[in-house]
Amino acid sequence: MAELPRSLVRRRRIRPTLRGLVVALAGVAAIVVGLQAHLPEFVPFGVGAILLVALGAALVALRPPRLDVRRATQPSPAVAGRPLRVQLVIRNRARRPSPGIRWNDALPWRIAAEPRELAPLPGGPGRVAETAVEYVVTPPRRGHFPLGPLVVEYGDPFGMVRAVTAIGEAERVVVVPAVAAVGEGGPSLDQGDGLAQLTLHRATDNEDDLTTREYRPGDALRRVHWRVTARQGELMVRQEEARSDPDARLLLDTREAGYRDLEPDRFETWEPTAHSESFEWVVRMAASLAAHLDDQGFRVAIEETGSPQLPAGRGARERGLVSGAFLRALAGLRLLPGGLERAAVGDPPRGPLFALLGEPRSETVEWLISRRDRRDTGVAFLAGASEVAARRLQAAGWAVVRVGWADQNPAQAWREAEAAVRRMHERP
Numbered sequence: 001m002a003e004l005p006r007s008l009v010r011r012r013r014i015r016p017t018l019r020g021l022v023v024a025l026a027g028v029a030a031i032v033v034g035l036q037a038h039l040p041e042f043v044p045f046g047v048g049a050i051l052l053v054a055l056g057a058a059l060v061a062l063r064p065p066r067l068d069v070r071r072a073t074q075p076s077p078a079v080a081g082r083p084l085r086v087q088l089v090i091r092n093r094a095r096r097p098s099p100g101i102r103w104n105d106a107l108p109w110r111i112a113a114e115p116r117e118l119a120p121l122p123g124g125p126g127r128v129a130e131t132a133v134e135y136v137v138t139p140p141r142r143g144h145f146p147l148g149p150l151v152v153e154y155g156d157p158f159g160m161v162r163a164v165t166a167i168g169e170a171e172r173v174v175v176v177p178a179v180a181a182v183g184e185g186g187p188s189l190d191q192g193d194g195l196a197q198l199t200l201h202r203a204t205d206n207e208d209d210l211t212t213r214e215y216r217p218g219d220a221l222r223r224v225h226w227r228v229t230a231r232q233g234e235l236m237v238r239q240e241e242a243r244s245d246p247d248a249r250l251l252l253d254t255r256e257a258g259y260r261d262l263e264p265d266r267f268e269t270w271e272p273t274a275h276s277e278s279f280e281w282v283v284r285m286a287a288s289l290a291a292h293l294d295d296q297g298f299r300v301a302i303e304e305t306g307s308p309q310l311p312a313g314r315g316a317r318e319r320g321l322v323s324g325a326f327l328r329a330l331a332g333l334r335l336l337p338g339g340l341e342r343a344a345v346g347d348p349p350r351g352p353l354f355a356l357l358g359e360p361r362s363e364t365v366e367w368l369i370s371r372r373d374r375r376d377t378g379v380a381f382l383a384g385a386s387e388v389a390a391r392r393l394q395a396a397g398w399a400v401v402r403v404g405w406a407d408q409n410p411a412q413a414w415r416e417a418e419a420a421v422r423r424m425h426e427r428p
Contacts, residue, residue, distance in 0.1 A: 012165040020160030024053045056160030066094040069150045069168035077174040080142045091130035092121035099154040108145040108268040139175040142331045144270045146170035176327040180288040182414035187421050212236040247351040248298040254306040256335045259358035273334045278383040282356040287330055288410040305364055306336035352377050359384030369396045379417050399424040
């Protein structure tokens with residue numbers, strides 16, 4: 001099938017086939033030879049050949065297929081990196097049968113697809129002729145993308161001319177980031193007996209906020225309060241003061257200045273923006289970590305360095321954050337130009353916090369440090385090579401995980417977070 005430009009200009013492109021080109025050239029040659037060599041019997045043959053090609057072009061131009069197209073996708077929304085099944089229902093609206101066509105759906109991604117054949121659909125008064133076809137495609141990344149229009153190629157009955165045109169309109173497909181299971185091998189989250197916190201917490205000099213309870217099967221031995229155990233004569237473990245609304249926070253750097261691998265979007269999206277592969281990793285990690293925190297019973301708040309784009313960025317900390325609406329919002333999350341937004345003011349809620357960053361600017365690092373209470377554990381995932389930012393965050397009491405975003409999945413980063421938290425707590 002002839003390749004259309006990505007903009008899919010709304011006009012037919014009519015071109016002779018190899019057969020049509022040979023017949024037309026033969027006709028011209030016959031006329032020239034007939035006139036030059038005084039062989040008049042060649043002239044009608046030449047004229048007939050040219051007229052045959054012209055007739056084919058006229059049929060193609062004057063009798064285009066009149067088709068309607070409907071699409072349905074499964075799953076909806078689509079998930080980046082996973083197969084998407086697209087079903088098309090093609091209907092013939094003309095009274096005459098449609099020509100046999102070759103078709104492809106216009107895709108926004110650089111994915112090779114062989115054209116498919118569609119047999120002629122019958123026509124006639126009072127008849128509805130339609131057929132269902134489908135294909136499977138794997139969206140390479142999240143976003144809002146145009147799917148379609150349907151690109152068809154058809155020809156005349158003599159095989160002299162082929163035409164390519166676009167039918168129907170493009171439809172928006174939402175591709176959400178894939179959510180990875182990160183629960184195994186990472187820091188344990190303890191919120192059942194009190195203030196939400198990573199269980200690898202460092203005991204402070206002030207024990208006023210700690211109480212004890214009887215040891216239960218499954219409690220870590222590091223939580224045993226030996227002094228109280230000796231006094232009570234049975235194993236007792238530390239617990240935090242009870243709190244009924246455990247909170248956790250995700251801090252996302254959504255400014256263009258925080259990502260050095262920024263480049264123009266290579267895909268034809270509905271809203272083309274600057275693209276960063278390290279930011280794509282940040283979004284995948286945000287979806288996966290939010291799902292894990294939500295499963296653990298936390299109310300998750302999300303703060304962004306740019307203008308708020310996500311529901312939780314406006315202070316709505318609710319259970320069930322990782323819903324379809326939240327993932328759809330992540331699908332449209334984009335990097336923004338401009339300076340640091342300081343929308344998050346006042347005392348931050350207590351609880352563990354997780355920063356997802358590329359190569360943050362100094363003002364971003366300062367903002368992160370200001371959002372953390374010294375009693376809470378903070379983990380920063382850096383999808384960049386900023387040694388300065390890593391050292392400043394570590395000096396401020398953050399556990400830092402350096403991410404090789406090109407080949408590292410969120411589960412691996414979460415496992416590395418446990419070691420980073422342990423190292424941070426073991427520091428003198």
